Amino acid sequence: MKNIMALLSGAVFGIGLSVSGMVDPKKVIGFLDIAGSQTPWDAALVFVMGGAVVIGLAATHLIRMRQNPVCDSQFHMPTNKLVDKKLLSGAALFGIGWGVAGICPGPALVNIVQLNSQIFAFIASMLIGQFLVTKIVK
Amino acid sequence: MDTFLWPLVGGILIGLSAAMLLLFNGRVAGISGILFNCHKAFVGEGWRAFFIVGLIVGGVLIKFISPEFFSFDINLSFPRAIIAGLLVGVGTKLGSGCTSGHGVCGLARLSKRSFIATITFMLTGAITVFIMGQLGATI
Numbered sequence: 605m606k607n608i609m610a611l612l613s614g615a616v617f618g619i620g621l622s623v624s625g626m627v628d629p630k631k632v633i634g635f636l637d638i639a640g641s642q643t644p645w646d647a648a649l650v651f652v653m654g655g656a657v658v659i660g661l662a663a664t665h666l667i668r669m670r671q672n673p674v675c676d677s678q679f680h681m682p683t684n685k686l687v688d689k690k691l692l693s694g695a696a697l698f699g700i701g702w703g704v705a706g707i708c709p710g711p712a713l714v715n716i717v718q719l720n721s722q723i724f725a726f727i728a729s730m731l732i733g734q735f736l737v738t739k740i741v742k
Numbered sequence: 743m744d745t746f747l748w749p750l751v752g753g754i755l756i757g758l759s760a761a762m763l764l765l766f767n768g769r770v771a772g773i774s775g776i777l778f779n780c781h782k783a784f785v786g787e788g789w790r791a792f793f794i795v796g797l798i799v800g801g802v803l804i805k806f807i808s809p810e811f812f813s814f815d816i817n818l819s820f821p822r823a824i825i826a827g828l829l830v831g832v833g834t835k836l837g838s839g840c841t842s843g844h845g846v847c848g849l850a851r852l853s854k855r856s857f858i859a860t861i862t863f864m865l866t867g868a869i870t871v872f873i874m875g876q877l878g879a880t881i
Contacts, residue, residue, distance in 0.1 A: 606767050614793035615797070617842075624756070636864075636870070641875035655751075660851075663764065691855055698863045699833070701828070702863060709842070718812060727827065730834075733831020
């Protein structure tokens with residue numbers, strides 16, 4: 605049951621990313637280009653994140669009133685509350701990478717359907733980058 | 743209308759997806775983390791692999807039903823794809839999340855860490871695009 609729900613949740617996420625237009629790197633760059641230095645500013649990502657967060661806020665509030673999730677004995681929520689250099693430098697580096705290509709992990713995986721070799725290169729180097737951090741940072 | 747309707751529909755679906763994973767499995771739908779820890783599928787956390795397969799299947803379904811959603815070109819060069827991939831990989835691992843984990847699920851939980859992470863990556867992303875625009879490196 606857990607696996608079936610994860611599969612469905614993943615599929616809904618993939619459909620959401622596809623129809624939202626966020627799989628197109630140009631749309632993401634168009635949003636990040638606040639100064640309009642490359643193209644006129646594209647507000648689409650505001651609606652994507654706005655829609656997702658509003659639904660998420662309501663759902664999280666309702667779901668957390670339960671003792672435990674439907675298919676598990678407990679909620680597995682992040683416990684780290686520290687705002688430290690690791691969080692800030694990580695988020696900053698991620699943002700730079702996001703800006704360089706207009707691709708973040710979700711859209712990269714959904715774009716596998718395009719069978720584009722640069723997308724595969726992006727995913728492979730992303731996994732290598734994650735792996736390197738586990739080897740270097742304790 | 744297309745400028746905001748489909749992004750909004752997509753956003754609502756993403757929110758519903760995160761809600762489903764939380765309600766049924768008690769998990770945060772952070773894609774960078776789920777992907778990197780996919781190997782845990784062999785030690786009793788099979789849901790991770792199923793979520794990633796679902797994500798890809800979602801894209802395949804839309805490409806099959808409405809190919810116009812995938813009618814864009816990806817004009818990245820290999821060096822650009824590799825540099826971006828490395829930065830995204832290092833950044834998401836170090837910063838414990840990406841647009842989905844911090845930007846969607848974290849904000850929905852009202853997490854201070856996620857709020858600060860989201861502001862940070864939006865800001866460095868915007869600065870990067872601005873600088874690349876000045877250098878003439880468009881997509």
